[in-house]
Amino acid sequence: MTDSTITTQVVVLGGGPGGYPAAFKAADLGLDVTLVDMEKNPGGVCLYRGCIPSKALLHVAKVLNEAKEASELGINFGEPTIDLNQLRNFKDKVVTQLTGGVGLLSRQRKVRFVQGRGEFVDNRTLAVTQGDGSTLQITFEYAIVATGSRPTVIPAFDLGSERIMDSTSALTLPDIPETMLVVGGGYIGLELGTVYAALGSKVTVVEMLPRLLSTGDEDLVQVLARQLETRFEKIMVNTQVLGMEEVAEGIRVRFRSPQGDPFEQVFDRILISVGRKPNSAGLGLETLGVAVDNKGFIPVDAQRRTNVSNIFAVGDVAGEPMLAHKATREGHVAAEAIAGHPTAFDPQAIPAVVFTDPEVAWCGLTEMGAEAQKRPVRVARFPWGASGRATTLGRSDGMTKLVIDSVNERVLGVGIVGTNAGELISEGVLAVEMGATVADLELTIHPHPTLSETVMESAESVYGQSTHVYKRK
Amino acid sequence: MTTDYKLPELGENIVKATIVGVLVGVGDEVTMGQGVLEVETDKAVIEVPSELAGTVSAVHVREGQEIEIGQLLLTIEESGTTAQPVAAPAKPAAEPVAKADDAPTPPPASESKPAAAPEPVQPAPPPASESTPVSEGELVAAAPSVRRFARELGVDVNDVKGTGPYGRVTMDDVKTHVRVGASSAAPRSTAQPAAESAGEMTKWGPVEREKMSNVRRATARTMGQAWSTIPMVTQFDRADITDLEQMRKQYGPRAEAAGGKLTPTAIILKVIGAALKRFPKFNASIDLEREEIIYKHYVHVGVAVDTDRGLLVPVIRDVDKKNVITLSAELNAIAQKARDRKLSLDEMQGAGFSISNLGGIGGTNFTPLVSGSEVAILGVARGSTEPVWMDGQFQPRLMMPLSLTYDHRLIDGADGARFLRWVCEALEKPFVLMLEG
Structure with a gap:
């Protein structure tokens, strides 16, 4: 039953970091916009169940680790006591504050916010089922689908046990398990594993592939892996999970070792983090005729338009990489396209950051990518052992590297591992986007003493010597 | 029966055109051959005639x-083929931009409530920008700002020659690219600012502004570029x-019998045909990029x-x-055709x-401008009877002033003088045409 109807120029389905920037941009460009999301405020997975709460917890982990490491500096805090309720409150407060802020921004821009679950009826109508069961029909001219993604579920491990968590439930911090198995050595597993390890859990990571973070360059990941080996109980690569069953003491997991031998171990909790998949089902896309590929992504053009000309798609649902900052730019592009502006999604570099300790970040062409393309490149590396700032932080475990076109010295990619790599990578993104040459990085004065000097010094090393590393000739 | 009318071939090497005017609207009757669009290519502004007759339904x-060749322009309800009278013109398709061909058929649900057909929402949104390709990889x-600037001018940044280190493209490079007009993407931003703003001019008296015609715009651009x-x-x-x-007067009736009019232009055309065979450089083009001269093995002359509507230059083929x-x-x-659009x-x-x-019209002489890929142009002014020193005395002779403008990059002064002298001689003694033409 249709309870009411509203008419809008642009409807945005999904209020995450793709959807709400799209809605805001469209409103800023003078369009009448309605934003539909299931939560009370915009924010999406990123603010409610992803980037933001995980970073709040990672900050806690960092504080704990630093307090522990302070003993090396001659300061002893003793064993920390952890008030889990207080910790959850801190994290929830961060989430409430940020989502509330986005809600306010939405009202200030006169974006109509509708809470509910939307489904397309045709290419002019979206039916939204609201909390009280009533239906709201939204008649629109353009729609932007920004429904995001969800953790991939492996049916064989879906035992219906509370002990088996995905990233969403792990972020609620039900308890601090004695032992925990992280299935999947990607960024989500490593970040949450870091949180639980800092809180005191014995964390084991199992990865089917030969190494962790398989999309990052090996030399960078190596630096992180060495650090994680000291924090985690165990890291098992080339190892398969054959099955799980719930037993009295926890979850018994059967593995196959790299040599092919089966073995078992019992864990208090399991975190399944084997990737995410796009939310493209159940939206009525088939009635619209919007194409969806075999992985569930919606193919889009440079303006983020789907095969149906008044329907756009942005963010995770529109393809890899599934990253919030990529979604945000896509949202802006879609809104500009709808407003008739000449616009295109044409990034040269989308940064990837893993917020572990140390952090790993890269953008543009990786060394691995260059090898795959058989593209001749020069690679310059600067070890953080030679960075004064890293030494003062007691964190020389880091490296900055540049991937450079071997002919014209254009900076094609930048990779950093080390504390604060996620902040440092932005300079690399700018360099790649601007088509900067190595000389541009070398000749730009970087403040001393900072970690950012490692970018300048790696550039110097391309031309022979960098100030703080002497290469024997 | 409704038929989709797509953009027909406009001419050789033309794949794209910009619409400068849509001459019909929904509900209009069109006849075969009636102009429905005015489009501008990098060459000229032309009218696209309808190849169908009927009522425009979208x-x-x-x-x-x-737009590109083959792109859907109109949907036309062809006359005489429909069962129902086309009384009320169909409402414009529900969606403002969504095109009938790629929008899915709405599910039956929406048909069951025709009354709820969406009212046009407030101010209609400006149409969504077009789908433009982005080169993969x-x-x-x-810089991103330069890329956006190029996009706004309709320039593919990959076509721009960069002057920065290792060919990096700057804002100025994009502007230069547009100014030189190396590509066919006709930028709209090259307009020079008016010498004086209207506000200043009104100080001296009343003024009036008039929109440039399409032909005027095309002429302004090609002439400015030339x-x-x-x-x-x-x-x-x-x-x-x-x-x-x-002789012209004597043989005039013969030409008229053949449907022509023996004008000086026709005779000059014949002479030029022969002259271009004799001096092939004047029928050539320059390719500076490859540092080559292109000689044409055909003689086509624009008149x-x-x-x-302004100046048009139809081309007569195989003049020789x-x-x-x-x-x-x-x-x-062809002149009649030009005047009939x-x-x-x-x-x-x-x-x-x-x-x-x-x-x-008159005039004692003038300096025409070479344009396009041509390297020379002949100007003809009004002939007049003048005293000419011949055979020891002044004699009244009918003299026709001619001017030849040429591209000095390819043609030297001596070449120009020889060419023009030969043309004069051929006009003076048409026998030369038989001898040398």
């Missing part, structure tokens, strides 16, 4: 849009056409025609292979040389 394009080195990119020289000479005039009577008939027909783009392209005859 217009799928709008002014300012860039790596672009030429250019003036700023081609180093030109103009030479003058005079031909004694006393004898020729007599400037004054119309109420036609006699004067054929040429005069063709000239007559029936010229196709093809008929205005492919010239290797042009003639501009202002003799019918």
